[in-house]
Amino acid sequence: MTLFNTLLLREWLQYKRAWIGLVLAPVLVLLALVPFSQVDGIDVPSPEPVALIAGLLTVGLVLALALAVSVYQLMGLARRDQQDRSIEFWSSLPGSHAASIGAPIVAHGILVPVVATLLALVGGAIVGSAMAFKEFGFAALQQTQWGALFAATLWLGLRLAVGLVLAALWLSPIVLALMAASAWLKRWGAPLLVIAVAAFLNIYKNETAAEVLRNALITQVAGVGRSLVQSGTRLVIDSDKEGHLNLQDFFNMLYGFPDYAREGLPQVLQAAWHPQFIGGLMVAGLCFWLLVLQRKRSL
Numbered sequence: 001m002t003l004f005n006t007l008l009l010r011e012w013l014q015y016k017r018a019w020i021g022l023v024l025a026p027v028l029v030l031l032a033l034v035p036f037s038q039v040d041g042i043d044v045p046s047p048e049p050v051a052l053i054a055g056l057l058t059v060g061l062v063l064a065l066a067l068a069v070s071v072y073q074l075m076g077l078a079r080r081d082q083q084d085r086s087i088e089f090w091s092s093l094p095g096s097h098a099a100s101i102g103a104p105i106v107a108h109g110i111l112v113p114v115v116a117t118l119l120a121l122v123g124g125a126i127v128g129s130a131m132a133f134k135e136f137g138f139a140a141l142q143q144t145q146w147g148a149l150f151a152a153t154l155w156l157g158l159r160l161a162v163g164l165v166l167a168a169l170w171l172s173p174i175v176l177a178l179m180a181a182s183a184w185l186k187r188w189g190a191p192l193l194v195i196a197v198a199a200f201l202n203i204y205k206n207e208t209a210a211e212v213l214r215n216a217l218i219t220q221v222a223g224v225g226r227s228l229v230q231s232g233t234r235l236v237i238d239s240d241k242e243g244h245l246n247l248q249d250f251f252n253m254l255y256g257f258p259d260y261a262r263e264g265l266p267q268v269l270q271a272a273w274h275p276q277f278i279g280g281l282m283v284a285g286l287c288f289w290l291l292v293l294q295r296k297r298s299l
Contacts, residue, residue: 007103008111015073022069023116026061027123030054034130047132047144048254054131055124055153059160062120066113073108074175075190077101078183078291097295101288109175110168114161121157125149148254155261162265163228166272170223173280176287183294219276226271 012019133141181189197213204210253260 004099004103007100008107011104011107018069019112019116022065022112023062023119023123026065027058027120027127030058030061030127031130034127034134037131037134047136047141048149050135051125051128051132051144051149052152052254053128055121055128058124058127059117059120062123063113063117063160066116070108070112071175074105074179075182077104077108078179078189078294079186097292098288101291101295105176105179105288109172110165113168114164117160117164118157121153125153145254152254152257155258159261159264160228163268166227166268167224169272169281169284170220170227170277172284173287174217174220176284176291180287180290180294183291216276219274220280223271223274223277223280227268 129141132144178190178193181193183189185192201210201214205214
């Protein structure tokens with residue numbers, strides 16, 4: 001565990017500036033755009049919807065960037081230590097190759113998206129408050145239901161954190177397969193694997209094997225979506241034909257969101273106990289073993 005923590009610390013020391021910028025840059029840009037922004041297309045007579053919408057846009061932007069950066073880093077992770085020749089140093093430390101590979105995967109694949117999203121919730125609260133102040137002024141902010149917004153934000157953070165971990169596990173067989181291909185076939189490994197799978201699905205599209213693979217990929221991607229957005233309650237608030245937001249529905253949703261999230265967590269955890277989820281983790285374990293094997297052979 002000590003070596004694993006050291007390897008996690010290595011990732012932080014190596015990428016901390018990029019990770020901090022990943023969260024700060026979108027928040028600062030959105031804050032800078034607040035004076036030039038306005039709410040169009042819908043009549044919002046209360047600051048709470050404006051603050052919530054601006055905050056969610058901030059979180060969505062940071063999350064999208066974090067996921068894109070994480071996938072990019074993971075694709076180059078397989079041969080990173082061989083390219084910079086640091087593999088000799090890490091191999092000289094007491095520990096396993098599995099830890100040397102597993103720690104960066106955990107850091108980039110799970111910790112970065114989760115922590116970035118949680119920090120984005122704080123940044124989103126700042127952006128949302130600034131946008132509400134710009135639209136309604138200081139007097140309206142004093143009457144804002146900050147307690148309800150705070151509770152909803154806390155439960156949203158918990159829901160997203162759990163969802164991101166489950167989404168990472170659903171995606172793990174696909175990502176680790178691409179990483180294993182990159183490790184064994186270098187820079188052309190991942191593109192060749194994608195091309196090979198696409199060609200197989202198109203050439204043998206009427207065959208049973210191709211149908212099984214296609215359904216498996218669809219189920220894996222659907223599992224990612226369910227992990228992030230599955231809820232037993234409809235949370236979309238509609239406006240009328242004149243563009244007026246139904247405030248009663250909005251506040252019912254806002255005050256009820258902690259209960260929705262609390263009820264939704266068991267549902268999303270139960271959905272993870274899917275036979276293909278377990279099978280996907282087994283495939284991910286096989287791909288991880290291939291990464292470890294390639295690392296041993298490269299010494």
